[in-house]
Amino acid sequence: MEPENIILREWRESDAEALYEMCLDDTLRKSGIDFYDSIADSLNAVRCRENDRGFKVIADGKDSIFIGFISLSDMGRYNGYMELEYAVAAEYRNNGYASQAVKSILDYGFKEMHLSAVAAWVRSHNKASARVLEKCSFTFEGRLRKHARDKSDTLCYSVLKEEWENVKHN
DSSP states (O other): OOOSSEEEEOOOGGGHHHHHHHTTOHHHHHHTOOOOSSHHHHHHHHHHHTTOTTEEEEEETTTOOEEEEEEEEEOSSSTTEEEEEEEEOGGGTTSSHHHHHHHHHHHHHHHTSOOSEEEEEEETTOHHHHHHHHHTTOEEEEEETTOSTTSOOEEEEEEEHHHHHHHHHO
16 A cells, blocks of 8 residues: 555554644635544544554655545445545645545555445535546546535545456556
8 A cells, every 4th residue: 555655554643643733724624524623632533543444544655754644434335335535734735645545545445445336525615635536536426415514515426446447457
């Protein structure tokens, strides 16, 4: 799971402060991602998910510094269907890290976790995240109007294992 500039690694308790600081960003809070109101809350989140094999830190490939996080979470649909969620700290955005992380977690999810489908939901005003999904071969499935808690629209995307494998071989 090592793309060119980043690695996806397990969580460390020392990541809690960087997670908390990332969560102070208004853009992130408006994206619909869960956020934490204190370092203690962030530390609890890290501890709760430290053994979750689908929840990874996006880290700099040179020095393993926290850049963001990415996860594949069970949505309770059926075995093999998971939801993708990711966030990159403001100072690291627009460098291709999110796209690299998504591609890496898809490889991991389809190969190691034996997934058959990965879904992603994006608020309609989060155009950067929608572009990441489109770059990573997700298919736009539709728009849920006034679906988000802030009453914005939600854009639905997914990628199937066979689609991902086809992209990887071409």
